[in-house]
Amino acid sequence: MASYYFLLLVLVGATTASGAELCTDFYSCNCPNLLPIVKKGVAKALQKEPRMGASLLRLHFHDCFVNNIIIHLTLLHIIHYHTTLRFYEIKLAYIHNDIMILGGPSWEVGLGRRDSTTASRSDANNSIPAPSLSLTALIKNFANQGLSVTDLVALSGAHTIGLAQCKNFRAHIYNDSNVDPSYRKNLQSKCPKSGNDNIHEALDHQTPIHFDNLYFQNLVSKKALLHSDQELFNGSSTDNLVKKYATNTAAFFEDFAKGMVKLSNIKPLTGSKGQIRINCGKVN
Structure with missing residues (x-):
């Protein structure tokens, strides 16, 4: 079962505990029932809006790369009303019930990550990988965060769910040669x-709302939506990893889970560093 409820805990913020490091049992004393409550709440939100799973993954990824995603997005003026609404809905969702299975792996994430008190437009622009990046640039981008090539390919598998806007894949379907002709024609019609x-x-x-390995099969078939995705399978050093994940779901799930744990441990603010923000869009 996909562990998106763990992602919610990372995004919601910490309690008043004073631990200096992230830990999987951060809430065990002051809120022992938090994990099952959040699990049920996120499942309810996913049932209502399947895109929420991809939204949580994206927020978690960006928060770890930039270390202050909500205030950064506000700074860049790219949080639209519906996006903000979805995010606050998921934060409040843990009061509800039900379980929805998305099909992905489970993993344990260290909890207790604080919010940053600063924001930088240039940090956001430079840290978050753009859909136009080459493989060399992607590898460097992830290496800057202490992530390996294996992490890059495995974590890119998060694109097995979610959507992308036309403006982010237009150049790929009109300018790149490594696109399946029928897939290109279909996309150009839209x-x-x-x-x-x-x-x-x-x-x-x-399978846009089911977490599986078809993303990698699409790369092999030259049916990646984004230029940066197809770069992972384009006669380069990452081709073998893509082939491995395309034929071995268990291997993909294992490496994805390991990558998510590493991702959550990128320069976390803990203890007295940072703050538990009352309003996600601004510092206290």
Whole structure:
């Protein structure tokens, strides 16, 4: 079962405990029932809005890379009303019930990550990998965060769920040669050379709300939605990893889980560093 309820704990913020490091049992004393409550709440939110799983993954990834994603997004003016609404809904969702299985792996994430008190437009622009990046640039981007090539490929598998906007894949389907002809034609019918910037398309056109390894099979078939995704399978050093994950779901799940743990441990603010923000969009 996908462990998106763990991601929520990372994003919601810490309690008043004073531990100096992240730990998996951070809430065991002051809120021992938090994990099952959040698990049920996130499942309820996913049942209502399947895109929430991808939203949580994206927020977790960006928060770890930038260390202050909500205030950064506010600074960059790219949190739209519906996005903000979805995020606050998921934060409040743990008061509800039900369970929804998305099919992905489970893992234990260290909890207790604080919010940063500063924000930088340049940090956000430079840290978060763009969909136009080359493989060399992607490898360097992840290496800057202490993540390996294996982490890069495995964590990119998060694109087995979620959507991307036309403006982010337009250049790929019109300018790149390594795109399956029928897939290209279908995408071009929805995403013209100009206009329709905000039209969304599934990153995994086969199972967009189910966490599986079809993303990697799509790369092998030259049916990646984003340029940066297809770069992982383009006659380069990462081709073998893509082939491995495309044929071995267990191997992908194992490396993805390991990558998520490493991701959550990128320069975390703990203890007296940072703050537990009352309003996610601004410092206290």
